[in-house]
Amino acid sequence: MIHVLPVHKHVDGHILGGLVLTSFRLLLNLFVQTYDYACSLHEEWTFLLGSRWTKVKVLYIVTRFMPFFLITTNLYTNFTPTENLSKCQTLINLDLSFGIISVTCSESFFVLRTYALWNNDRYVLAIMLTGFLAVLVASIITSFSANATTPYPTSTIPNITGCSSSADLFIPFIILFAFELGLLSLTLIRAIQSWRSANGPIYAILVKHNIFYYACGLFFSTLNVLTLLLLDYQYHAMFRDFQFIILAILALRMHLQLWQINGHAHGPDTLMSDFMCIPLTDISSAVVKFQLRGGSEDELGQIRESVYTSFRRNVLP
Known part of the structure; x- marks a missing residue:
């Protein structure tokens, strides 16, 4: 059954606070996304114009x-006056669809990065894809099954109307939290292995493995879970879209950083390579063992080129 929230001439402080928070949240999301795009515009156009077209480049766009x-x-959903329940249903479904697509694309970068760090290990890939699919299915089922019965237009203040939804996204965010925790754990394990073999500064190893990108994404998942668990309903969406935007920013920043490192490491001839740079810590370990056997510099260069070519062939079909 569809419930309609009646029009109130008097708005109590609780409802008004929720509306003010909604307005602030939406404007903050717009500002953060626009500011990030403006700050990275030069780097992005350098990447888009200087790299070849691949599936990953399309994913980036x-x-x-x-x-x-x-x-x-x-x-539009929150501030466009409408009393049409069918239109509200369409807007809410569209909003959720964009959110799911955005998270799926962002997390794909983290999955591919983790896959590269584990030397394209297919068992690791299978584990990640299983968790990834669980998040996607749970999000689709929970979101759209809830919205199919409970969308309603709101009109609590004159000229400030819109559509709202009572979809319970607690389960999808719990699964997303578990998935991101798994990615962070896999990356941390790989970083510790590299630290033990290379015996270098732990901070540099963590930075090289982009561990802080993963940790930041996990932080916002935790924040959303706690918000859904502890706060009233009108505050449940407070960090939802903000997390989606932050995840996209983190994924794109990580990709740009790795692409730039890849270009500096291999020179202008390979500047058009498109995805995550080779897991350098694994190459470093192999190089150390090779040098202990007394290999020449020419042979060492051939090994680097062979590993890099193999990586491109496996990661960039």
Whole structure:
């Protein structure tokens, strides 16, 4: 059954606070996304114009612009006057769809990065894809099954109307939290293995493995879980879209950083290589063992080129 929230001439402080928070949240999302795009515009165009077209490049473009579609739909859904329940249903479904697509694209970068760090280990890939699929299925089922019965237009203040939803996203965010915790654990294990073999500064190893990108994504998942668990309903969406935007920013920043490192490491001839740079810590370990056997510099260069070519062949089909 569809419930309609009646129009109130008097708005208590609780409802008004929720509306003010919603307005602030939406404007903050728009500002953060626009500011990040403006700050990285030069780097992004350098990447887009200087790299060849691959599936990952298409994924990058979708990940970049999907939050803009999400924010636009969110603003329209919350502030466009409408009493049409069918229109509200469509807007809510569209908003959730953009959110799911955005998270899927962002997490794909972290999955591919982790896959590269584990030397394209297919068992690790199978574990990650299983968790990834669980998040996707849970999000689709929970979101759209809840919204199919409970969308309603709101009109608590004159001229400030819109559509809202009572979808319970606690389960999808719990699964997303577990998935991101798994990615962080896999990356941390790989970083510790590299630290033990290379015996270098632990901070440099963690930075090289992009561990802080993973940790930041996990932090916002934790924040959303706690918000859904502890706060009232009108505050449940407070960090939801913000997390989607932050995940996209983290994924794109990580990709740009790795692409730039890859270009500096291999020179202009390979600047057009497109995805995650080779797991350098694993190569370093192999190089140390090779040098202990007394190999020449020419042979060492051939090994580096062979590993790099193999990586491109496996990761960039």
